[in-house]
Amino acid sequence: MYQWRVAAQGGGPSRPACSRATGVACEVVRYSGGMSTRCAWTLLEAARGMLALAALAVAGGCPDHALPVVDLGETVASASPHAASVPVLRLAVGAMTSPEATFTSYIDLMHLLEVQLGGSATLVLRRSYGEINALLLRGEVDVAFICSGAYVKLVDEGDVELLAVPLVDGRPHYRSDIIARRERGARDFAELRGLRFAFTDPLSNTGRYYPMHLLQQMSEQPATFFSAVVFTGGHDTSIAAVQDGLVDAAAVDSLIFDHLQRTNPERVRDLWVVQHSPDFPIPPVVVRAGFDALLKQRVRETLLALHTLERGQGVLRELHVDRFVQGDAADYLALQQMIRDVDRAFGAPR
Amino acid sequence: MPRLRVPIATQLVAVLVAGVLLFASMHLVVLRLLITPVLHGVAEQRSQGLARMLAATLVEPLLVDDALEVRQQLRRALEQRDLHYGLVLDHERRVVATTFDRGVPLALLQAPASPARESSRLVQIGGDVVRDIWMPIAAGRLGVLRLGVDEDQIERAIATASRWLLLMVAAFLLVGSVAAVTYGRHLTRPLLAVLDGLRRFRLDQPAVPLPVTRHDEVGDLTRAVNDVLARLKLGHDELAAAQASLGETEKLASIGLLAAGVAHDINNPLAGMRNALQRIRAAPTHVEQTAAYVEMMLDATQHIEQVVRALLDMARRAPVQRAGVEVVAVAERARRLCAHRAERGGVELILASGLEGYWLWGDGNRVVQVLVNLMLNAIDVLPQGGHVLVTARQVGDRVEVCVDDDGPGIPEPMRARVLEPFFTTKHAGQGTGLGLPVSKMLIEEMGGTLQLEQAALGGTRVCLQLPRSEQHATAATATQDQTGGAAAVVSTGEPASGS
Numbered sequence: 084m085y086q087w088r089v090a091a092q093g094g095g096p097s098r099p100a101c102s103r104a105t106g107v108a109c110e111v112v113r114y115s116g117g118m119s120t121r122c123a124w125t126l127l128e129a130a131r132g133m134l135a136l137a138a139l140a141v142a143g144g145c146p147d148h149a150l151p152v153v154d155l156g157e158t159v160a161s162a163s164p165h166a167a168s169v170p171v172l173r174l175a176v177g178a179m180t181s182p183e184a185t186f187t188s189y190i191d192l193m194h195l196l197e198v199q200l201g202g203s204a205t206l207v208l209r210r211s212y213g214e215i216n217a218l219l220l221r222g223e224v225d226v227a228f229i230c231s232g233a234y235v236k237l238v239d240e241g242d243v244e245l246l247a248v249p250l251v252d253g254r255p256h257y258r259s260d261i262i263a264r265r266e267r268g269a270r271d272f273a274e275l276r277g278l279r280f281a282f283t284d285p286l287s288n289t290g291r292y293y294p295m296h297l298l299q300q301m302s303e304q305p306a307t308f309f310s311a312v313v314f315t316g317g318h319d320t321s322i323a324a325v326q327d328g329l330v331d332a333a334a335v336d337s338l339i340f341d342h343l344q345r346t347n348p349e350r351v352r353d354l355w356v357v358q359h360s361p362d363f364p365i366p367p368v369v370v371r372a373g374f375d376a377l378l379k380q381r382v383r384e385t386l387l388a389l390h391t392l393e394r395g396q397g398v399l400r401e402l403h404v405d406r407f408v409q410g411d412a413a414d415y416l417a418l419q420q421m422i423r424d425v426d427r428a429f430g431a432p433r
Numbered sequence: 434m435p436r437l438r439v440p441i442a443t444q445l446v447a448v449l450v451a452g453v454l455l456f457a458s459m460h461l462v463v464l465r466l467l468i469t470p471v472l473h474g475v476a477e478q479r480s481q482g483l484a485r486m487l488a489a490t491l492v493e494p495l496l497v498d499d500a501l502e503v504r505q506q507l508r509r510a511l512e513q514r515d516l517h518y519g520l521v522l523d524h525e526r527r528v529v530a531t532t533f534d535r536g537v538p539l540a541l542l543q544a545p546a547s548p549a550r551e552s553s554r555l556v557q558i559g560g561d562v563v564r565d566i567w568m569p570i571a572a573g574r575l576g577v578l579r580l581g582v583d584e585d586q587i588e589r590a591i592a593t594a595s596r597w598l599l600l601m602v603a604a605f606l607l608v609g610s611v612a613a614v615t616y617g618r619h620l621t622r623p624l625l626a627v628l629d630g631l632r633r634f635r636l637d638q639p640a641v642p643l644p645v646t647r648h649d650e651v652g653d654l655t656r657a658v659n660d661v662l663a664r665l666k667l668g669h670d671e672l673a674a675a676q677a678s679l680g681e682t683e684k685l686a687s688i689g690l691l692a693a694g695v696a697h698d699i700n701n702p703l704a705g706m707r708n709a710l711q712r713i714r715a716a717p718t719h720v721e722q723t724a725a726y727v728e729m730m731l732d733a734t735q736h737i738e739q740v741v742r743a744l745l746d747m748a749r750r751a752p753v754q755r756a757g758v759e760v761v762a763v764a765e766r767a768r769r770l771c772a773h774r775a776e777r778g779g780v781e782l783i784l785a786s787g788l789e790g791y792w793l794w795g796d797g798n799r800v801v802q803v804l805v806n807l808m809l810n811a812i813d814v815l816p817q818g819g820h821v822l823v824t825a826r827q828v829g830d831r832v833e834v835c836v837d838d839d840g841p842g843i844p845e846p847m848r849a850r851v852l853e854p855f856f857t858t859k860h861a862g863q864g865t866g867l868g869l870p871v872s873k874m875l876i877e878e879m880g881g882t883l884q885l886e887q888a889a890l891g892g893t894r895v896c897l898q899l900p901r902s903e904q905h906a907t908a909a910t911a912t913q914d915q916t917g918g919a920a921a922v923v924s925t926g927e928p929a930s931g932s
Binding site: 150151152153154155156157158159181182183185186190207208209210214 | 492493496497498499518533535536537538539540541542554555556557558559562563565571574575
């Protein structure tokens with residue numbers, strides 16, 4: 084190459100001699116009219132390089148050779164889903180909010196209880212209050228956070244004990260909010276006639292029993308009063324359904340609605356409360372009948388002392404609860420009556 | 434290394450082939466090294482997006498321990514895509530759902546390096562290229578989704594694309610080569626026509642302009658060639674005309690040189706005539722004296738006539754007329770014209786006896802001109818007492834007439850140059866230097882040759898050869914010997930007052 088450059092830079096029409104190695108191709112290039120030999124040589128070199136590269140690429144560039152081989156031949160039988168270790172506490176949460184949100188909120192409480200109890204715990208979530216109730220009755224979960232309505236039903240059917248109740252805004256009460264899209268202009272429940280309505284859960288106090296109670300008082304049937312009825316399974320789902328216009332109105336937990344208004348107001352911006360209920364006793368924490376007494380005591384103590392622990396305060400914030408107090412089963416009697424009346428009027432949910 | 438002539442069509446094909454191969458190899462390189470990873474990257478993004486979406490739908494069923502729902506979701510995903518396998522593990526790495534009928538492969542139960550993060554890698558399963566995706570569910574707290582997505586179609590697509598590319602390259606090479614050869618021919622046809630025209634060009638034939646068929650550089654070339662050839666022809670014609678007139682010029686120059694001699698030749702007899710007339714006038718009644726003097730005056734008149742005729746003949750501008758020419762006659766005429774200068778220079782002009790009987794075929798006047806020129810050249814270089822000899826002999830079917838002198842001769846290096854026009858060793862005013870080349874031209878015009886030969890007398894020898902004139906050949910010529918040399922002296926250069 085050097086030889087060529089020197090010769091070419093010598094100027095004038097002289098042409099450098101072609102080395103033996105390049106042979107005929109070089110001669111062809113030499114006689115290619117006005118192309119400078121230097122330029123042509125560069126082109127030739129480039130072409131040779133490209134061809135070599137291409138050959139390499141075609142021949143050896145296949146990624147297959149570099150890939151690890153996975154042998155699917157060696158198998159194990161699917162492991163049966165049995166727990167490696169038996170937990171000391173099986174904590175259940177009824178789906179007041181969506182399961183994922185519930186999970187996030189309660190998993191830390193579970194871990195804290197594990198520490199206090201000195202053993203492992205599991206968190207059990209279910210889509211409906213009925214499933215939680217069934218688990219409690221079968222003794223498959225030990226402690227459960229359930230809706231007031233579900234608690235009342237449980238009391239009728241089996242053996243559960245009130246373990247603790249939360250205080251929100253300093254009170255052990257909550258309400259049912261009948262919400263609707265603002266532009267409907269409805270001022271009370273009666274103006275919801277002919278609209279699409281969302282309940283949450285069949286066993287939900289705020290999400291079903293209260294509006295059914297209202298219908299009962301008006302001597303109406305949900306199927307005829309409303310144009311359509313759906314069960315959303317969760318309060319936040321019902322709120323979203325009304326906000327998105329899938330339904331026109333719903334009955335939801337006031338705690339949840341108030342929380343949303345404070346933290347995510349844009350999710351409730353088109354909604355207002357058509358009517359609230361009177362105060363209901365707040366959803367309690369219950370324990371099944373046959374649970375180990377010592378453990379039961381330990382759990383209760385932990386819950387009641389939560390607000391005193393630093394870690395516990397973080398958990399309480401996640402749960403949007405001020406603190407837990409003992410609670411009194413007698414507070415739920417009035418609610419029990421309302422629910423019995425509704426069941427008698429419309430039939431008990433399965 | 435031998436020089437290789439590569440026709441334009443071949444050059445075009447070579448360039449085409451090189452270009453196409455370069456193009457093809459670049460594309461193959463791009464396909465293999467650039468596009469394949471890009472496609473895999475895109476496929477990876479899509480597959481991981483799918484895995485992420487599927488994992489999101491599995492959160493709720495996993496939370497509520499709905500294994501059935503998990504299995505259904507997995508199965509639904511399998512139906513819609515090229516899923517090789519699917520696997521859902523809970524947070525304790527136990528299998529919740531799987532697409533395998535008989536047991537789960539051990540290899541798939543092993544977690545990757547960072548199990549808390551989503552990852553994917555390409556693996557080879559039974560000869561297929563599969564993307565193995567590890568997707569934690571709810572940041573791993575609920576479990577892991579493991580999917581195997583087929584990416585073999587990428588390899589197949591690339592292979593297909595490569596094959597199509599090579600097919601197109603082959604087709605293009607084929608079509609392109611044909612096109613290149615055809616266009617090469619189209620390009621070179623007018624060039625070859627120009628070449629052919631140039632080869633057939635003759636200076637002595639009228640120039641036929643080459644047809645201009647193209648409106649590009651080739652057309653320009655053709656026009657330029659036509660222009661050059663026309664100018665060449667014109668130049669040649671002018672040169673020929675100039676050469677023709679050179680002959681005249683030289684002749685006139687010679688005449689100029691001879692003028693003094695001619696004048697002297699005329700003057701002498703005239704002086705004699707005047708003398709005679711004066712004597713007659715002095716004694717008009719002396720009849721015998723008058724008769725003698727009248728004879729003398731008639732001789733003198735004849736002498737003048739001959740000299741004048743010789744000069745006129747020489748000066749006449751006439752086209753070449755060929756006829757039988759007696760050598761001894763033209764030699765005598767030339768001698769007579771140069772006699773005065775020869776005498777002045779002290780040089781003896783000798784015509785050999787062997788000149789008799791030789792007849793050549795040519796233009797007598799021109800031969801005289803040439804001989805005069807040769808004689809004058811010799812006289813100019815010879816010192817006092819030099820000799821110029823004119824001989825003749827037969828060479829084949831030609832007659833050779835040579836003019837020898839015993840002068841200094843022409844030095845070797847100048848021998849070739851003396852036949853060049855305007856080359857002269859004489860001083861200005863003495864000679865034009867045209868003599869020899871023009872003489873050569875005149876002789877060659879008559880179909881003869883003129884050249885310098887080895888001097889017999891030691892000086893210069895110039896010989897001209899012309900075709901022999903058959904009809905006038907005599908028996909005497911057959912006996913002449915071939916060797917040049919002095920023969921019996923016939924006459925001496927003595928411009929006497931008549932003989």
